[in-house]
Amino acid sequence: MKEPLDHYIRKCIENDRGGQQKIYQLFAPVLYGLCLKYMKNEEDAKDVFQEAFVIAFQKMSQYRFEGSFEGWLKRIFINKLIETLNKRKRDVLFVDEMYQEDLVDDEEDIVSFSLPQEKLLEIIQQLPDQYRLVFNLYFFEKMKHKEIAVLLNISEGTSKSNLNRAKSNLQKKITALMASKNS
Numbered sequence: 755m756k757e758p759l760d761h762y763i764r765k766c767i768e769n770d771r772g773g774q775q776k777i778y779q780l781f782a783p784v785l786y787g788l789c790l791k792y793m794k795n796e797e798d799a800k801d802v803f804q805e806a807f808v809i810a811f812q813k814m815s816q817y818r819f820e821g822s823f824e825g826w827l828k829r830i831f832i833n834k835l836i837e838t839l840n841k842r843k844r845d846v847l848f849v850d851e852m853y854q855e856d857l858v859d860d861e862e863d864i865v866s867f868s869l870p871q872e873k874l875l876e877i878i879q880q881l882p883d884q885y886r887l888v889f890n891l892y893f894f895e896k897m898k899h900k901e902i903a904v905l906l907n908i909s910e911g912t913s914k915s916n917l918n919r920a921k922s923n924l925q926k927k928i929t930a931l932m933a934s935k936n937s
Contacts, residue, residue, distance in 0.1 A: 759823060766814040774811055781824060782807075785831050791890050792835040794879050806834040832895065836905065839883050869928065877927050885920035892917050 759780070765773020785806070789799040810830045817826055869877075878886060887906065891897045892913075897905070899913040906913070 760819060763814065763817060763819070763823065766811060767817075777811075778807065781827055784824065785827060788828060788831050788894075789835065790875060791878060791894060792832075792839070792887065794883070794886075798838075802831075802835055802838050805838075806831040809834060828895075832891075836887070839887055842883065869931075873931075877924060877931070880927065881920055881923055885916050885923060888913055888916040889920035889924075 762773045762776045766777055786803050789803040793799040793802060810827055817823065881889065888902055891902045899910045902913040903910045
């Protein structure tokens with residue numbers, strides 16, 4: 755797929771609609787799923803998805819044909835998602851480090867749930883923005899707390915605290931869901 759993909763990327767650089775449509779078709783499912791993980795609802799996810807694709811097409815000439823094109827696209831989408839969430843930041847305060855004594859070693863305490871993917875996504879979307887953002891970057895994007903801290907302009911301790919609280923919230927919601935199913 756590398757050669758045809760390079761062809762479509764070059765077409766996009768030339769502002770060719772056919773090339774843009776092909777890139778969209780190839781990557782829309784993955785990138786829309788990414789947006790759904792970060793945003794609270796489908797409407798917000800669709801807005802960011804559309805805006806990020808426009809940015810990607812505008813920046814296509816900056817792609818150097820090195821490394822993963824999908825990774826390059828994801829970086830644009832994640833940056834747009836973070837920018838969108840930061841615009842709401844006045845409503846989103848990151849939990850500070852003072853709660854670190856409650857932390858569990860997040861390397862050992864990895865969240866694993868046996869739920870349908872759609873249900874897990876729905877529960878993740880219910881998390882407060884700051885928890886959902888750190889949770890997604892850590893678990894889905896495989897970023898370390900140091901990277902998350904730099905990206906979000908927070909301390910590593912705040913990243914760890916937010917991850918711990920996200921996992922705790924998820925565990926409570928899933929436990930309640932399972933309990934209601936067994937009733």
